[in-house]
Amino acid sequence: MTETEVRRAITNERTDLAELLSGLDAASWDAPTLCKGWRVREVVAHMTMPYRLSGPRFAFEMVRAMGSFHRMSDRTARQDAAELTAEDLLKSLWDNVAHPWKPPGGGFSGALSHDVIHGLDITVALGLGRKVPEDRLRLVLAGINPKSVKFFGVDLKGIELRAEDLDWSYGSGEVVSGDAQDLLLVLCGRTLPAEKLRGDQAKRFTRGRRPGR
Known part of the structure; x- marks a missing residue:
């Protein structure tokens, strides 16, 4: 895919997930996902973290986590999930379906992988039966090494x-x-x-x- 096509795939994937999340009830937002220790709200908080986290706050949280990105992202997801409502988290996703965020060293393909995998963490755990469109899934699989x-x-x-x-x-x-x-x-x-x-x-x-x- 070209960069433009990958970015379109990202926008479509986030839009699909936002539409799906819009139909969840309150109990589902508190249901466990495939991410150990995270409910749906923590996963969505993590997915939308890059849109809310400023450079200074990122640096501060990394210092608090003693340089561990895993520790930092877990703490931030739990904190944001506690402070933000489901409506806040959903709005953050809707407002950023076309956001140009890329994971360090991962490019736009990495951003698509991030969205697809965490989307599956939610839908598989909830038994929703969603199928990721084949073109997006093939792109993510191609990045596995x-x-x-x-x-x-x-x-x-x-x-x-x-x-x-x-x-x-x-x-x-x-x-x-x-x-x-x-x-x-x-x-x-x-x-x-x-x-x-x-x-x-x-x-x-x-x-x-x-x-x-």
């Missing part, structure tokens, strides 16, 4: 992730299959509902029991 998998601490030794809905796979070994967007979440260290994956080793990446078992 050993360095990014290592960042998330995923152990894929002896495992091949093989998509059932796209011509895509990652790794080699015993096959664990599922929809490509669910396998993307595996690569990002998420633990999925058991029914999302198939294969004898699927239990390494899932929780709970399959229906009827």
